[in-house]
Amino acid sequence: MNIFDILGPIMVGPSSSHTAGAVKIGNISLKLLQEKPVRADIILHGSFATTGSGHGTDRALIAGLLGMQPDDMRIPDSFQLAKREGLEFTFTNKTLKNAHPNTAVLSLTGETGHTIEVQAASIGGGRVEIHKLDGVDAFFSAEKPTLIIYNLDRRGSVSDVASVLSLNHINIANMHLYRAKKGGFAVMVIEMDQEISQYAVQLLEGLDGIQKVVYLNME
Amino acid sequence: MAFEALQEIVFACEQTKKAFWQVIMEDDMTEREVSRDGSMAQMKYTWDAMLQSASGYDRSLKSKSGLVGGDGAKMEDYYKEKGSESLCGEYVDRVIAGALQMGESNACMKRIVAAPTAGACGVLPAVLVPYYTTRGCGEGKILEALYTAAGIGQIIATRASISGAAGGCQAEIGSASAMAAGALVHLQGGNAQQIIQAAGMALKNLLGLVCDPVAGLVEVPCVKRNVIGAVNALSSADMAMAGITSRIPPDQVIDAMREIGERMDPAFRETAQGGLAGTAAGMEIAGRILSRFI
Numbered sequence: 228m229n230i231f232d233i234l235g236p237i238m239v240g241p242s243s244s245h246t247a248g249a250v251k252i253g254n255i256s257l258k259l260l261q262e263k264p265v266r267a268d269i270i271l272h273g274s275f276a277t278t279g280s281g282h283g284t285d286r287a288l289i290a291g292l293l294g295m296q297p298d299d300m301r302i303p304d305s306f307q308l309a310k311r312e313g314l315e316f317t318f319t320n321k322t323l324k325n326a327h328p329n330t331a332v333l334s335l336t337g338e339t340g341h342t343i344e345v346q347a348a349s350i351g352g353g354r355v356e357i358h359k360l361d362g363v364d365a366f367f368s369a370e371k372p373t374l375i376i377y378n379l380d381r382r383g384s385v386s387d388v389a390s391v392l393s394l395n396h397i398n399i400a401n402m403h404l405y406r407a408k409k410g411g412f413a414v415m416v417i418e419m420d421q422e423i424s425q426y427a428v429q430l431l432e433g434l435d436g437i438q439k440v441v442y443l444n445m446e
Numbered sequence: 447m448a449f450e451a452l453q454e455i456v457f458a459c460e461q462t463k464k465a466f467w468q469v470i471m472e473d474d475m476t477e478r479e480v481s482r483d484g485s486m487a488q489m490k491y492t493w494d495a496m497l498q499s500a501s502g503y504d505r506s507l508k509s510k511s512g513l514v515g516g517d518g519a520k521m522e523d524y525y526k527e528k529g530s531e532s533l534c535g536e537y538v539d540r541v542i543a544g545a546l547q548m549g550e551s552n553a554c555m556k557r558i559v560a561a562p563t564a565g566a567c568g569v570l571p572a573v574l575v576p577y578y579t580t581r582g583c584g585e586g587k588i589l590e591a592l593y594t595a596a597g598i599g600q601i602i603a604t605r606a607s608i609s610g611a612a613g614g615c616q617a618e619i620g621s622a623s624a625m626a627a628g629a630l631v632h633l634q635g636g637n638a639q640q641i642i643q644a645a646g647m648a649l650k651n652l653l654g655l656v657c658d659p660v661a662g663l664v665e666v667p668c669v670k671r672n673v674i675g676a677v678n679a680l681s682s683a684d685m686a687m688a689g690i691t692s693r694i695p696p697d698q699v700i701d702a703m704r705e706i707g708e709r710m711d712p713a714f715r716e717t718a719q720g721g722l723a724g725t726a727a728g729m730e731i732a733g734r735i736l737s738r739f740i
Binding site: 230 | 447470473474477478488489491492495509510511551552553554555556557558559560561562563564565567570592593595596597599600603604608609611625661662663664665718735736
């Protein structure tokens, strides 16, 4: 924690968890979709459902999906801006099992038809955690440069990825593997100490059995 | 941060013959690996954002729930009309108006600086902006006061908490008030020991304050609690400047705040179940808001 975590963040009110954190969740989801969203169906759970409207959580999530940062003064007007940008959206309140009280699930469709489902929680002070991707557990904060690699669950994938990173002088801070079922679809989440080049991302995409590589660098 | 206690910062000041704010600024330079200019530029950016949100107050705004808005305007009209006739006098009335206005701006989705939280964002600007505009102190001095405040806030966050969900309102408004009290002592020419005494007294006076927001929104009682945080900072700073000290060392006051927060019933920690939120009126408002939103 540095002094600008105490005197800051500079943000649109009223709540660091319900407003600033929600913008961040929208923002990370936008990066994960990797293209302009045209449709967003959003589930709000727990305190996000009961106090979200009064805290502008709904407008904050849409603002994040439009690429705004937590201090963007246009956040209160995000619904109108979404209309102009061609983003359709719905909100549903629903109680989820075993979810953090400030949780949102965003089902997104992009302009070329890509889809993604992101379950994320706002854990306080504007900090957020992603908890699921497309229904599979995947736990990360996006505070460090992060790689999300969708792959087929098979032998060798991890070592292939690790060698590409090592050859590109990337130090892995954290690495976690998640899978829907044995031999099925799996997600590798790798948090790194350094940023990674576009070239290294392309190398990863070219590896056998890798379906999709998403590089998140929220800085 | 290199320090775990306010007293450690005071020792560092005495050993190096530096002011409290300088020690904190140098710690920031080490922590974030930035130059003096880099650190100062970020602090100036933060101050400019505070000034902008203070001057951007819109007296016609109401929060979406309709609970909050317009009180800051009423207070401003009052001090302009009454001047020195009011009980607190024009200067304190300006501070009160500033705290209300910033709290309302936050509730109405305007841009604010969380200090240390969004719910407590009114306290620090409420005392600093009138000081800056009416007492003719330069911007440099205000930036020093902000470093002072940030150092106090960091120690509180490290030893206890600055989150209402973890420690109740004492952790939000109490911390903001301690930070503001220390900042004011610096502006008034007090030394490092007086700075931490003011912070300790300010926090002490708000120990036990629960977080009981009606309908779970950062509106009632949060906006007006910013006023007590700001006014308490003024009185604590004046006490410290008069040479009054906290009989309990400031770091132990922070530890007491932590203990109280840990033992505080969850109903009083931002869950909107107890206290003002749990009153008949509070529940009625919550029911009305919920039925409108869902």
